[in-house]
Structures are given as C-alpha cells and as structure tokens.
Amino acid sequence: MTRVVFAGPSLHGVDAALFEGFDMRPPAGCGDVLAAAMGGAEAIGLIDGIFDHALSVWHKEILHAIGQGIPVYGAASMGALRGAECAAYGMIGVGRIYEDYASGRRVADADVGVAHAPAELGHAPLSVALVDVEATLAAVRAADALPDQICEAILASARGLHFKERTWPDVVARAGLAEAAGVEAALERHACSQKQEDALALLARMRADAGEPGPVADFTLSRTGFFMKLHRRVEARLAHLVEGRGSMPV
Known part of the structure; x- marks a missing residue:
C-alpha cells in the first residue's frame, strides 16, 4: 500500500528526504487520481495539477477515491481548489490557501497558477503565483x-x-x-512561498494520519458514461504498466 502525492513546482527545491514514505508523482492530470485509487493507494495527496494545456483532474476521480475509503488531501495549488470544491464530500483540505478558497475569501483559480519547466528540469517554477x-x-x-x-x-x-x-x-x-x-x-x-508552506503541511498531515481509517462516504457516486469511459481507459493504462510495456496516455 502506498501514499501517493502529486506535486511539481510547489515542492521544487525541497529536500528530497522529506518525501520519504511517499510515492511522489508529477502534477496530476485527468485520470491520474483515479489511477492512483485503482492502483491500491492507501491515501492520495493532490498538490499540483495540470490545467490550461490539458484536461485537469476530474472531481469524480476524487469522489470515487473517497467512496472507496481512500482519504484524499488537497493543498497549495490545484489541491487547494479541489479541496474547497470537494470538502462537502470528504476531501481533506490543508493550509491557508485552501482555507481562503473554502471560505470564499479567494475565488480566482489563476491566483495559484504558475508556468513551470518540464519534468526533466524538476518542474521548476518559471513565474510567481x-x-x-x-x-x-x-x-x-x-x-x-x-x-x-x-x-x-x-x-x-x-x-x-x-x-x-x-x-x-x-x-x-x-x-x-x-x-x-x-x-x-x-x-x-x-x-x-505560501504554496510551498501549504504543500509541506499536506505531507505532514498525511504522515500524522497514517494508519487512520479512511472517510465514510455519505454520497452515491453517479457512474455516468463519461466516468465509465475514463475508468476503462485507466484500467487499460494500468494493465499496460503491469505487462511491462511502459506508460500509455489516459
């Protein structure tokens, strides 16, 4: 069982020792949270996510994970946005930025956006949020x-x-x-960097909560045709990885 965390520019330059015990993955895009849930993650942390040039993480991916009893944490960037949007369904928001969105003090998605370098350069931020x-x-x-x-x-x-x-x-x-x-x-x-501070707080919260029971969902996820299509595509991607044929797009 693993604790999966999706992060990039918000944790760039941080001592890698702080990532011990986590399966650190690049900023999440559509299907990535679902893949983590279907791949056996015991907890999921969403910090950075893809947007603007590709499909972002769907809310239903997060709800699916919560419905499976997997705690999903959000902070700093895309995680703060989804944390505020999905708090009513059991997503765990962490940090000041999340609190600002959840309270309505902050409303613009672009407030947390940055341009960043590719994975080969460690997702280094190229602009300031x-x-x-x-x-x-x-x-x-x-x-x-x-x-x-x-x-x-x-x-x-x-x-x-x-x-x-x-x-x-x-x-x-x-x-x-x-x-x-x-x-x-x-x-x-x-x-x-408030983003980095909140991202580190998410890691600390996930460590503190390790071993605690997951959330009890008080909703029924509507498995629409769109969701099931994504589910099948993620299943195919995971099977592709198990067979040792490398990665494939969602």
Whole structure:
C-alpha cells in the first residue's frame, strides 16, 4: 500500500528526504487520481495539477477515491481548489490557501497558477503565483523593508499580469518604480512561498494520519458514461504498466 502525492513546482527545491514514505508523482492530470485509487493507494495527496494545456483532474476521480475509503488531501495549488470544491464530500483540505478558497475569501483559480519547466528540469517554477506575491509582500511589510505605497504598486502590478508572465522583474517593471533594482533585492530577501508552506503541511498531515481509517462516504457516486469511459481507459493504462510495456496516455 502506498501514499501517493502529486506535486511539481510547489515542492521544487525541497529536500528530497522529506518525501520519504511517499510515492511522489508529477502534477496530476485527468485520470491520474483515479489511477492512483485503482492502483491500491492507501491515501492520495493532490498538490499540483495540470490545467490550461490539458484536461485537469476530474472531481469524480476524487469522489470515487473517497467512496472507496481512500482519504484524499488537497493543498497549495490545484489541491487547494479541489479541496474547497470537494470538502462537502470528504476531501481533506490543508493550509491557508485552501482555507481562503473554502471560505470564499479567494475565488480566482489563476491566483495559484504558475508556468513551470518540464519534468526533466524538476518542474521548476518559471513565474510567481499571486498567492506567493501576497505572502512575500506581507513579509516585506512585517520587516518594514519597503514603503506601503511601493508594496501596493507591486501588488496592483502583479494582479494585472497573466500568471505565465508574472515574474518579479516584470512585476516591478510594470509597477513603474524608481530604483527597481533595490526593490527587487528587497523582494528577493524576503521572498516566501505560501504554496510551498501549504504543500509541506499536506505531507505532514498525511504522515500524522497514517494508519487512520479512511472517510465514510455519505454520497452515491453517479457512474455516468463519461466516468465509465475514463475508468476503462485507466484500467487499460494500468494493465499496460503491469505487462511491462511502459506508460500509455489516459
């Protein structure tokens, strides 16, 4: 039995020793959570997920896992979004970002979005999530490292950029600030990632819960034609792997 965690940019650069005991997999796309459930996972953690250029994790995959008694945790990025959307059905949300979505304080999916490198480069983030811009500015303010008006200008600039274009140099340049190099330096000194903090909290929660009984589903999953088609495709993919023929797309 394994504890499967889907992660990428949110945990880039973290000490690999913290992953001990987990089956770490790339950001989840459509069918991946279902495959983990059908493959015998004892618990599933969803941190990062595919979107924009490919199909995202379906909610029904998560509900299927919960219905099988498998605890599903969500945090930081796609996991925080699905955690808020599926909390009523037993998904376990972790961290501040999840809480913001669950409470309605945050509503835009793009707030957690980043561009990132491929798996060969460790899914390194290539842009900065708005949630991490906000966390960094909070740290800057707490240290009194930049005036409030500059912080407000940076925040407004970050909010106006598409998530793929939101890098610190572009945020500062768009804000039209004098002494941009000094501003960037202050941001770099106080940079922090709420996404990473929440992702690590998910790993800690899964460790703490190890061995605990899974959720008791109080719903009946409607196994629609679309879901059953996905189910069959995942079955075929798993059989392909068992036969030693490598991976195949869902």
